[in-house]
Amino acid sequence: MGHFIIRRLLLMIPVLIGVSVIVFVLMRVIPGDIALLLAGDHATEERLEEIRQELGLKKPLHQQYAGWLWGVCRLDFGKSMWSGETVLSEIARRFPLTLQLALMTTLITVAISIPVGVICAIRQDSAKDYVLRVFAISGLSLPSFWIGILIIMALVAAFRWAPPLGYVNIWEDPSKNMQILIWPAIAVGFRQAAIQARMSRSCMLEVLRQDYIRTAWAKGLREKTVVIRHALKNALLPVITIIGVEFAFLFGGLVVTEAVFTLPGVGRYLVDAIHHRDYTVIQAIVLIMAVIVSVANLAVDIIYGWVDPRVRLQ
Amino acid sequence: MPANNTTGPAVVVAAPPGELTAFDNAKRFLRTKPLGTAGAIILVLMVVVAIFAPSIAPHDPYSIRQDKLFIAPFSSAEFILGTDDMGRDLASRLIYGARISLYVGLLSTLLGSVVGAFLGLAGGYWGGWIDNIIQRFMDILLAFPMLVLAMAVVASLGPSSNNVIVAIAAVMLPRSARVVRSSALSIKEMLYVEAAKVTGCSNWRISLRHVLPNCLAPFIILVTAQLGGAILIEASLSFLGLGVPPPEPSWGAMLTGAARFYVYKAPWMAIFPGVAISLAVFGFNLFGDGLRDILDPRLREERGKGGERKGLAVSEEVKHHRREST
Numbered sequence: 001m002g003h004f005i006i007r008r009l010l011l012m013i014p015v016l017i018g019v020s021v022i023v024f025v026l027m028r029v030i031p032g033d034i035a036l037l038l039a040g041d042h043a044t045e046e047r048l049e050e051i052r053q054e055l056g057l058k059k060p061l062h063q064q065y066a067g068w069l070w071g072v073c074r075l076d077f078g079k080s081m082w083s084g085e086t087v088l089s090e091i092a093r094r095f096p097l098t099l100q101l102a103l104m105t106t107l108i109t110v111a112i113s114i115p116v117g118v119i120c121a122i123r124q125d126s127a128k129d130y131v132l133r134v135f136a137i138s139g140l141s142l143p144s145f146w147i148g149i150l151i152i153m154a155l156v157a158a159f160r161w162a163p164p165l166g167y168v169n170i171w172e173d174p175s176k177n178m179q180i181l182i183w184p185a186i187a188v189g190f191r192q193a194a195i196q197a198r199m200s201r202s203c204m205l206e207v208l209r210q211d212y213i214r215t216a217w218a219k220g221l222r223e224k225t226v227v228i229r230h231a232l233k234n235a236l237l238p239v240i241t242i243i244g245v246e247f248a249f250l251f252g253g254l255v256v257t258e259a260v261f262t263l264p265g266v267g268r269y270l271v272d273a274i275h276h277r278d279y280t281v282i283q284a285i286v287l288i289m290a291v292i293v294s295v296a297n298l299a300v301d302i303i304y305g306w307v308d309p310r311v312r313l314q
Numbered sequence: 315m316p317a318n319n320t321t322g323p324a325v326v327v328a329a330p331p332g333e334l335t336a337f338d339n340a341k342r343f344l345r346t347k348p349l350g351t352a353g354a355i356i357l358v359l360m361v362v363v364a365i366f367a368p369s370i371a372p373h374d375p376y377s378i379r380q381d382k383l384f385i386a387p388f389s390s391a392e393f394i395l396g397t398d399d400m401g402r403d404l405a406s407r408l409i410y411g412a413r414i415s416l417y418v419g420l421l422s423t424l425l426g427s428v429v430g431a432f433l434g435l436a437g438g439y440w441g442g443w444i445d446n447i448i449q450r451f452m453d454i455l456l457a458f459p460m461l462v463l464a465m466a467v468v469a470s471l472g473p474s475s476n477n478v479i480v481a482i483a484a485v486m487l488p489r490s491a492r493v494v495r496s497s498a499l500s501i502k503e504m505l506y507v508e509a510a511k512v513t514g515c516s517n518w519r520i521s522l523r524h525v526l527p528n529c530l531a532p533f534i535i536l537v538t539a540q541l542g543g544a545i546l547i548e549a550s551l552s553f554l555g556l557g558v559p560p561p562e563p564s565w566g567a568m569l570t571g572a573a574r575f576y577v578y579k580a581p582w583m584a585i586f587p588g589v590a591i592s593l594a595v596f597g598f599n600l601f602g603d604g605l606r607d608i609l610d611p612r613l614r615e616e617r618g619k620g621g622e623r624k625g626l627a628v629s630e631e632v633k634h635h636r637r638e639s640t
Contacts, residue, residue: 018454026470134349137603141596143546145553146569146588153581252459256550270462271554274469286466290457297457 077284098265108189117200139194148260248296350604356597371406407563426486434491438498452488497529538602
């Protein structure tokens with residue numbers, strides 16, 4: 001098991017390095033003269049030189065990259081070009097919201113998709129199957145930001161109530177926090193659930209066909225016992241691993257949702273940074289998201305390897 | 315049985331048994347996959363609307379008319395779907411928006427998928443260090459959430475429709491490479507490839523002439539699935555203000571800005587573009603699903619003893635899901 005983990009870890013390192021190179025190339029190399037972009041067309045040459053000195057743009061590229069990477073390893077992402085604060089503090093301020101939103105969304109997704117998928121697998125008949133398929137494809141098709149807009153419209157139209165503006169921490173005012181965050185969580189969670197329900201249905205079906213399930217039926221066990229005690233555990237494994245990966249990708253998907261519901265999270269910060277051409281921030285956020293995804297993939301691989309020995313021996 | 319069947323009833327032979335032409339497959343598709351056919355119809359309609367936009371659109375999508383602000387939909391014959399905050403006809407903007415979505419979606423998917431396919435083919439067929447390097451590169455690309463990667467590329471290159479195409483292509487690339495690579499890996503082991511090698515075909519010839527065509531089925535399935543995703547990403551980028559720059563009426567861009575500001579006064583501004591996006595992606599997904607069921611025999615559903623439908627192979631479903639869920 002230890003070998004497996006170490007091997008996976010070693011595989012992750014070149015990927016992370018590659019990720020950092022791509023982020024650096026995208027944000028430092030390609031946009032051209034950042035000083036010019038920041039200062040504008042009418043800046044004097046001295047001002048441009050000043051900015052270049054400040055940002056260390058005069059050094060050769062590989063030195064800039066090494067310097068940036070070294071800073072990242074010490075969690076120093078530089079300063080935001082827009083606000084002047086350190087990037088780390090800005091992100092740290094917004095991260096709890098995004099994290100909470102991701103957790104709530106995943107919770108809703110799991111709460112809907114697993115029961116729905118399992119039930120559809122047990123009660124497999126064509127009508128429900130069809131409905132589920134259409135449901136799943138609509139989940140894939142409806143843009144999550146549009147669902148968000150529709151939810152707000154529906155709330156106002158039906159209840160004359162809109163989610164309060166001004167985000168508060170969950171520790172300060174839990175009820176207001178929930179009022180604000182439940183709707184984006186539903187908007188994204190519902191959509192993800194539609195997609196995942198299909199997945200859990202297939203996994204359940206696969207397990208239900210196994211011999212040991214047939215033995216359980218033959219022993220005369222009740223349906224509830226067979227499904228919950230025997231089948232469910234084994235069906236859940238692939239589902240959980242996918243959910244683990246989804247959780248990481250959620251951080252990217254939440255970008256749009258935060259924009260729709262005007263939540264001051266990391267995703268919205270990224271959008272604002274792009275509009276402001278705040279390259280240090282963009283670099284940091286994109287890198288962090290890629291690292292989160294890689295780590296989540298690694299965790300999922302390890303869990304899979306721990307539970308299923310065949311994977312370990314590959 | 316008589317050796318020469320000259321006195322029996324006339325036997326009509328329609329076509330030599332064996333090869334199914336594409337036409338036969340198409341007919342089978344129409345017959346057995348009603349959902350897929352519905353999707354295909356939606357797509358064809360969309361393509362027609364996009365191509366003939368100037369003839370179909372009742373008004374100029376760009377013209378601002380101060381006297382025609384906020385007309386409600388279905389209330390006047392001149393502006394069927396209403397007008398927006400600048401008096402622009404919504405129906406015309408939607409019709410021209412189809413052009414953008416299709417143009418960007420198709421080009422980016424084709425670009426990303428084809429480049430990815432070649433990389434996947436190279437890696438899968440040649441193996442060794444080439445495969446390793448290409449695999450690592452794909453892993454790196456896959457580490458970025460789809461939308462974030464597209465946003466980063468647009469942020470880097472600047473907002474223009476070509477850059478959006480490149481950005482979305484970059485997102486599609488690794489997924490396509492993966493699919494083609496796994497196809498190539500399994501085909502490489504097949505007997506006809508070995509036969510080709512024995513007869514002295516060069517590697518180039520084998521990979522392009524023998525391996526590639528047999529990778530096509532999963533590739534086509536992937537492309538149709540990714541087209542829907544590409545349209546969604548384009549809409550999301552436009553929604554965030556990072557897509558095709560105004561005044562182009564991209565559907566995603568129509569859902570932001572003024573549409574949200576006036577959402578209680580003129581809700582139709584926020585409803586119709588969303589319907590358009592959903593319909594387009596829905597059509598692509600339905601069609602892709604139907605195509606997948608027909609083309610990929612491993613996913614064909616088994617029939618149980620009583621004719622009830624059983625299940626789909628989990629591994630394929632899992633792979634398919636990981637491809638398209640993000």
